Amino acid sequence: MSEETTGTSLYERIGGEAAVDAAVELFYRKVLNDYRINRYFGKTDMETQLAKQKAFFTMAFGGPNNYTGEDMRTVHARLVKMGLDSSHFDAVMEHLGATLTELGVPADLISEAAAIAESTRNDVLGK
Amino acid sequence: MTKLTIDDNSFNCQNDETVLDALIRQDVDVSHACKKGTCHCCMLRSSDSMPPSISQEGLKDTLKNLGYFLSCLCTPVQDMSIKLPEQSEIFSAGKIVVNEMLNRNTILLIIECQDVVEYKAGQFVNLQRQDGLTRSYSIANTPKEDKTLEFHIRQLPGGKFTGWVFDELKVGDTLSVSEPLGHCFYLPERKEQGILLVGTGSGLAPLAGILKDALLHGHSGPIQLFHGSSEFEDLYRVDEMHQLTKENPNFTYVPCVSGQHVPEGCSKGRANTVALDALSDLSGWRVFLCGHPEMIETMKTDAFMKGASMKDIYTDAFLVSTPE
Numbered sequence: 001m002s003e004e005t006t007g008t009s010l011y012e013r014i015g016g017e018a019a020v021d022a023a024v025e026l027f028y029r030k031v032l033n034d035y036r037i038n039r040y041f042g043k044t045d046m047e048t049q050l051a052k053q054k055a056f057f058t059m060a061f062g063g064p065n066n067y068t069g070e071d072m073r074t075v076h077a078r079l080v081k082m083g084l085d086s087s088h089f090d091a092v093m094e095h096l097g098a099t100l101t102e103l104g105v106p107a108d109l110i111s112e113a114a115a116i117a118e119s120t121r122n123d124v125l126g127k
Numbered sequence: 128m129t130k131l132t133i134d135d136n137s138f139n140c141q142n143d144e145t146v147l148d149a150l151i152r153q154d155v156d157v158s159h160a161c162k163k164g165t166c167h168c169c170m171l172r173s174s175d176s177m178p179p180s181i182s183q184e185g186l187k188d189t190l191k192n193l194g195y196f197l198s199c200l201c202t203p204v205q206d207m208s209i210k211l212p213e214q215s216e217i218f219s220a221g222k223i224v225v226n227e228m229l230n231r232n233t234i235l236l237i238i239e240c241q242d243v244v245e246y247k248a249g250q251f252v253n254l255q256r257q258d259g260l261t262r263s264y265s266i267a268n269t270p271k272e273d274k275t276l277e278f279h280i281r282q283l284p285g286g287k288f289t290g291w292v293f294d295e296l297k298v299g300d301t302l303s304v305s306e307p308l309g310h311c312f313y314l315p316e317r318k319e320q321g322i323l324l325v326g327t328g329s330g331l332a333p334l335a336g337i338l339k340d341a342l343l344h345g346h347s348g349p350i351q352l353f354h355g356s357s358e359f360e361d362l363y364r365v366d367e368m369h370q371l372t373k374e375n376p377n378f379t380y381v382p383c384v385s386g387q388h389v390p391e392g393c394s395k396g397r398a399n400t401v402a403l404d405a406l407s408d409l410s411g412w413r414v415f416l417c418g419h420p421e422m423i424e425t426m427k428t429d430a431f432m433k434g435a436s437m438k439d440i441y442t443d444a445f446l447v448s449t450p451e
Binding site: 017 | 163164165166167184185427428431432436437
């Protein structure tokens with residue numbers, strides 16, 4: 001990390017909205033191909049699904065978002081009832097890492113993004 | 128402060144206020160949910176000026192082109208005229224100039240309509256009978272000098288509207304034609320991009336129009352059309368499409384028949400399956416899907432999984448009314 005970039009957000013360092021756009025579709029393809037978790041990600045109304053994934057990536061990159069822990073609980077409650085647990089969260093984290101690696105994002109930035117996503121685990125799983 | 132105009136009514140929008148917030152504050156009923164650009168519920172259309180680009184982020188290129196924007200992300204920089212989604216459409220008078228069979232169950236209907244001029248092939252209009260019975264049909268031609276619109280209408284057993292078109296509507300009769308709607312059409316951008324067109328039955332109508340539009344604009348990338356039906360007799364314009372492949376080296380046409388008897392020159396199978404077998408990678412392609420809703424739903428996912436970006440997938444599903 002060079003001196004000049006210290007202080008700018010991860011979102012900016014990672015490439016902003018363009019990076020999010022590149023990541024979202026790659027990520028969603030991986031998720032839909034993964035039998036462990038694809039039932040939690042609807043196959044119908046894919047536009048809406050992608051918009052949600054975009055919000056997720058923006059958040060994971062520390063970008064502008066209005067999510068609160070309470071939002072995370074509310075929107076995932078239905079999935080928790082369906083059996084969503086830590087193993088599924090792990091699978092999503094795996095695809096997040098793989099997607100960013102595939103796009104050539106430096107490892108230290110991936111760790112930062114992963115840490116932000118990881119911080120939502122308890123809220124997502126309703127714990 | 129800027130002014131928002133809807134029909135004949137004006138509303139004010141404070142500085143730093145979004146269009147959505149301003150309209151809600153002034154008791155205009157606009158559907159909305161997330162208020163942060165995710166759900167697209169609050170999408171409106173600007174009919175005079177281009178909305179700020181931030182309010183169009185993530186929308187399909189054709190929607191942007193038509194002036195659609197997310198009202199929750201739109202802080203106007205100038206006065207805007209806005210159309211609400213449920214705002215009643217404007218109808219104009221149309222006169223039938225051609226009503227003839229394209230094949231054993233599909234009619235070619237050509238309507239002269241002086242007032243419907245600005246449209247893109249692939250959009251649709253609502254056709255309305257005197258008594259109000261209304262159905263949506265895709266426009267199969269690019270705008271023409273003689274102000275005619277072309278439609279392909281497939282007969283449906285027990286269909287009230289199609290029954291009327293087949294049995295009663297004559298050349299010289301009139302009906303009402305709505306303004307053009309929908310966002311499944313060609314935009315002359317990225318001309319080197321591959322274009323995949325997949326349609327079933329009279330889903331060829333919008334695709335033929337989109338194809339013609341792309342060729343007229345000198346689209347240079349490969350254009351591949353897969354038109355399918357269960358029986359060969361339900362395909363149409365086969366010779367015309369073959370002729371277009373001779374005139375345009377970048378255009379490929381594959382008629383597909385999913386039933387038992389497959390004539391020479393046709394591929395066996397459903398159009399979407401044949402297309403997927405023929406194209407291993409759709410990264411960077413623009414995809415148009417028209418016809419049976421189930422085909423579209425399946426093919427949309429398949430095209431996406433094969434690499435097509437969701438923003439580049441355009442669909443126009445048949446809406447079939449249940450016979451009463």
